[in-house]
Amino acid sequence: MASLWGGRFTGKNDSLMQSFNESLRFDRRMWKADIVGSQAYAAALAQAGILTTAERDTLVSGLDKVGEEWESGKFVALPTDEDIHTANERRLGDFVGAVAGKLHTGRSRNDQVATDMRLWLREEAENLKRFLVELIGAAVVRAEREIDVIMPGYTHLQRAQPIRWSHLLLSWAWSWHADAERLQQLTQRMNQLPLGSGALAGNPFNVDRAFLAEKLGFESPMPNSLYGVSDRDFVAEILFWCSLTMVHLSKFSEDLIIYSSAEFGFVQLADAYSTGSSLMPQKKNPDSLELIRGKTGRVFGGMAGFMMTLKGLPSTYNKDLQEDKEPMFDAVDTISACLQIAAGTLSTLTINSDKMKASLSNDMLATDLAEYLVRKGVPFRETHHVAGRAVQMAESRGVQMSELSLADLQTLHPSFSSDAAEIWDYEKSIDQRCATGGTSRATVTEQIRVLKAWVEAE
C-alpha cells in the first residue's frame, strides 16, 4: 500500500530513507492520545457540517476499534505505516472504508502531532507528580520518626555544625516539593490546544476550536496557527524539568552514597536496593543511587540535544521536530524509574544513629562558643576571633575544646563565666537554631507539619 501522501510522487522512497523517516517505532506509545484527538476532531467536523452525524459516529466507533487493537497488543503495523497518525488512519480505513478519508479534512499531522504530544505528556505528568508525592512522603515519614537523631552537617564536605538528620531529609523533600510545583506550572502553560491550526495557516472549515479545546480538556486553543504547529517549548520545559529534578535526585544519591561508605557508616541500604560484587564477596554496593546519579547525565544530554535541534529552525513545522519525541519519552521514562527507586531506597535504608552522633566533635561548636559571647554583648567579629583562638588552643594541647577550663577561656576573653560549660551540648546547639527554617526540634516539626499536610492534600 502506498503512503498517505503519495499522490504527487511517481518514484518510490529509498528503503533506507523509508526507515530513516519512520517514527512509528517510538511514537506508537501516543496511540491513545492520537485516537482521542481524532475522535474530538470528528465531532468538530460534524459540528462544522463536514460530516454527517452518522459519519461521525462511524469514525468514532471505528477509532475505538483501532484503540482496542493497540490496547490488546493486536495492532499489526505495516511497513508503510510512517507514524502513529498514518497508522491509525490506515487501520481506521480497514474498519470503516472510504469514510475514513474524511477524518483528516482541514487537519494536518502538524497540528495533530503537536496535540498528541501535549495529551500524552499531560497524562504522564500526573504519574510523575504521584511519584514525587510518594518520595516526599517517604522522607517526611522518616523525618517524623527519626527526629531525635543528630548528626554532623557538612559544608565543603567538612564537618560544620550539628544538625538533625530529619532536617537533611526535609531539605531533600523541599527541593522535590519545588519540583512538584514547577511540574504543575509547566503543565498549566502547556495546556493550550494546537489542533485546528491546520498545516500552518489555520483551519478552512471554521471548526470550533473552543469546543475542541473543551472536549480535550485544554484551557484554550493556541492563538496563532503558525505558533500552534511549531511550538515545542513544552518539550524543552519538561526536559529542563526532568534535568533539574534529576540534579536534585543526584544530590540526594551522592549524600547517601557517601554516608553509606564504611568511613561514615551513617546509613545502610536495604538488600533490595543494593548489589554485590562478582569478585569481592564482602561488597554491598549502592547501585540504585549510583544509577540515579549516573542517569542524570543522560537526561541532561537529552535536553541539550533537543535545544540544539530547535536552534536554527525556521518558523512552523519542520521535520527536525520529529526529534522531539525520543528525548521526551526517554527523560520521562528515566525519571519515572528514578523517582520510584529513590523512594524505595530511602524508605528501606537503615540508619546508624550512634555512628552519626559519634561523628560529632566539639570543634563543631566553635560557632556556638562565639555566639555565647555575642549573648554577653561582645561584637560577633570579635567573638569569631576569640573562638578561633580557642580552637587553636585546644588543638595545640591535643585536647577537645570542651576540656579547656574556664580559666583557659578567660585568658581569651573576660566575659566567659561558669555557664560556658553548657556550650558543649549538641542538642542545645541544635535547638538554639529555632528561627524559621532552622534545625531545632520546633522548626523541624513545623516543616514536617507543612509537608505532611501537602502530601495528604495531593
Ligand code: ARG
Ligand atoms: N511523525 C511526524 C512528527 O513526529 C508527524 C508530523 C509529520 N508532518 C509532516 N508534515 N511530515 O513530527
